[in-house]
Amino acid sequence: MRADYFIAILLMIPLTILQLTVIPFLSYNQIAPDLLLILLVYYTLKMGQMHGTILGFIFGLFFDLVSGGILGSAMFSKTLSGFLTGYFYNDNKVELNIHTFMFLFIVLVIGTVDSVTSSFFGSAETSSNIITLILMQGLFPAMYSSVLSLPMVIFHSRKIFA
Amino acid sequence: MRGFFSKFWFGYKEYIIVVLLLVLSLSVLSLNSKPGIKKVKAFAFGGFAVFTSGLSKVVEPFSTAFEVKNLREENARLMLQVNSLREYGIQNEELRRQLALKDTSKYPLISAKVVSKFASASQGNFIINAGEGENIKIGMPVINSQGLLGVVTSVSKDYSIVRTLRNRELKFAVKNQRSRYDGVLEWNGKELTIKNVPKTYDMQVGDRIVTSDFSTKFPPSIPVGVVAGGNRDKTGIFNDIVVNPYADFLRVEHVFVIAFVPSVQKNNLELNLIKNN
Numbered sequence: 001m002r003a004d005y006f007i008a009i010l011l012m013i014p015l016t017i018l019q020l021t022v023i024p025f026l027s028y029n030q031i032a033p034d035l036l037l038i039l040l041v042y043y044t045l046k047m048g049q050m051h052g053t054i055l056g057f058i059f060g061l062f063f064d065l066v067s068g069g070i071l072g073s074a075m076f077s078k079t080l081s082g083f084l085t086g087y088f089y090n091d092n093k094v095e096l097n098i099h100t101f102m103f104l105f106i107v108l109v110i111g112t113v114d115s116v117t118s119s120f121f122g123s124a125e126t127s128s129n130i131i132t133l134i135l136m137q138g139l140f141p142a143m144y145s146s147v148l149s150l151p152m153v154i155f156h157s158r159k160i161f162a
Numbered sequence: 163m164r165g166f167f168s169k170f171w172f173g174y175k176e177y178i179i180v181v182l183l184l185v186l187s188l189s190v191l192s193l194n195s196k197p198g199i200k201k202v203k204a205f206a207f208g209g210f211a212v213f214t215s216g217l218s219k220v221v222e223p224f225s226t227a228f229e230v231k232n233l234r235e236e237n238a239r240l241m242l243q244v245n246s247l248r249e250y251g252i253q254n255e256e257l258r259r260q261l262a263l264k265d266t267s268k269y270p271l272i273s274a275k276v277v278s279k280f281a282s283a284s285q286g287n288f289i290i291n292a293g294e295g296e297n298i299k300i301g302m303p304v305i306n307s308q309g310l311l312g313v314v315t316s317v318s319k320d321y322s323i324v325r326t327l328r329n330r331e332l333k334f335a336v337k338n339q340r341s342r343y344d345g346v347l348e349w350n351g352k353e354l355t356i357k358n359v360p361k362t363y364d365m366q367v368g369d370r371i372v373t374s375d376f377s378t379k380f381p382p383s384i385p386v387g388v389v390a391g392g393n394r395d396k397t398g399i400f401n402d403i404v405v406n407p408y409a410d411f412l413r414v415e416h417v418f419v420i421a422f423v424p425s426v427q428k429n430n431l432e433l434n435l436i437k438n439n
Contacts, residue, residue: 013213020278020289021217024412030282030328050176057183065206067280068287068316068323071199072191079187083180118282119351121191137351 005051008043012059015039020067031136033145036063037114038152040078041085041107045097049086056082070121077117081110099156104146111142200316208318211289215277215321229415236307269381271305271418272296277321279412286328286349288312290417293320301379301424306417309385309408310373314419322419326411327354327386335374336386336405338365344374347386347405354387356403363401365389371405381422 015035023032036059044052060078064071088097088106096102116138171178193199274292292298294317304311304324312326325332333348336356341364345356359365369389373380387407 016210017213017217017278020214020280024279027412030286032282050179053176053180053183057187060187065203066210067278068203068207068289069280069282069285070191071194071203072187072189073285075190076184076187079180079183083176086176132352 004043004047005055008039008055009058011039012036012062016063016066019063031140031144033148034111034114034141035145035148036078037081037111037145038107038149040082041103041110041149042098042152044082044085045089045103045106046094048089048091049083052082052086052089053079054082056080073118073121076121077114080117081114084113085110099153101153103153104149107149108139108142108146111145112138115139115141203323204316204318207289207316207323208293208321211277211291211318211321214289215275215291218275218277229413232413233307270421272298272421274298274322274417274419276415276417285330286312286326286411287315288324288326288414288417290322290324290419291320292419293318293322295320296419297421298322298419299423303380303384303420303422304417305384305420306409306414308410309387310380311409311411311414311417313379324417327407327409328411334379335377336371337374337382338363338389339370339372339383341365341369344376345403347371353390354405354407356405358400359392359403361399361401365392365401365403367391378424381420384420 019035023035026032040052040056040059043055047055056078057075059082060073060075063069063074063078067074085106090097097106112134116134119133119137190199272292274290274296276288277291278289280287288304288311290304298314298317300314300317302314304314310327312324312329313332314322315325316323327347328349330349330351333346335344336347337344343359343363343365345359345363347354347356349355356365356371367389371386371389373382373384373386375382385408387405390404390406392401392403
């Protein structure tokens with residue numbers, strides 16, 4: 001468990017660098033995938049709800065500090081995401097959740113919640129209605145993150161069925 | 163009693179932890195403007211920007227090729243415009259001298275490179291590789307060859323955070339260059355809008371929007387964007403005017419910081435005026 005924590009925090013650093021340098025080039029109309037969210041969902045499904053919540057808090061704090069964004073917004077949304085991902089955690093279905101298309105579904109659901117939550121802090125006065133907010137700032141970035149985590153699932157499922 | 167607490171902890175520890183961490187996050191949210199928090203943030207992003215600037219050098223050739231192609235096209239267009247503008251410039255200089263107006267277009271420019279970007283729908287910002295060492299100060303405007311990009315909000319020794327126009331926190335006075343009407347521009351999470359513009363104001367699609375003389379944040383006449391349309395509300399007396407920015411925020415690589423510090427005196431006078439009213 002300690003090793004998993006250590007690896008997750010170690011992976012957080014290069015993924016944050018990628019998120020801040022490469023991902024902006026892949027974004028379209030402010031819709032960008034979230035690499036830290038994929039990592040958070042992966043480790044929460046492996047380690048459980050409580051550890052996911054704590055990891056989410058650490059990821060959010062780190063991202064807020066180094067990205068120059070509002071300190072506390074990613075902390076809040078990632079903590080909540082870690083906690084909610086924990087509801088998909090099942091000790092007997094870890095492999096099934098992580099290495100099948102179920103993983104994409106979980107990233108999609110949690111990504112939507114994460115994006116909507118973080119956008120609330122930045123656009124409290126927005127004139128957009130709730131449907132637009134969920135679609136444009138929630139579902140689309142989550143779908144992008146979900147698609148980006150596809151190679152991970154394909155790679156692992158090949159290893160399992162080989 | 164001890165047994166009760168230990169039972170309570172083991173039964174609800176996930177909920178206790180999430181509530182504590184969420185409350186902590188919300189408390190931190192309210193402390194963003196505290197000088198201590200700003201110092202911690204400046205130290206953190208300054209340290210981390212060393213790594214992001216390393217990777218941005220690797221990514222740069224791919225983005226630069228696209229930028230060069232665009233710049234060549236723009237260069238050709240600008241070359242045609244320069245000749246006619248040169249003539250107007252000479253006339254303008256002469257007229258300004260006669261009117262004894264202060265020229266605001268001669269602030270020194272400090273060159274910098276974007277080392278990381280935060281692609282968010284509401285909190286757009288960049289980190290650039292110029293800081294206190296290059297005499298960058300909080301409040302200085304940031305531009306590129308296309309137009310206004312944002313304003314410096316935090317400075318460390320070698321790096322600075324730039325709050326872009328695509329950030330809800332940035333609101334400033336702008337002017338329609340043709341009709342000379344002023345308004346306040348802001349990002350609504352989706353597009354740049356000038357809010358509550360009276361319907362009687364002459365704002366047409368394609369009009370150039372520049373920073374206003376009334377702006378306390380920016381020097382006047384920096385290009386911002388063009389009017390793209392308006393959200394016409396038949397029942398009200400105001401419109402929201404949508405502005406398309408000149409700058410391409412996703413592809414920007416090289417920027418210039420204008421060595422202009424907002425006037426504290428002007429800000430104080432305005433605050434006094436508000437207080438007195």
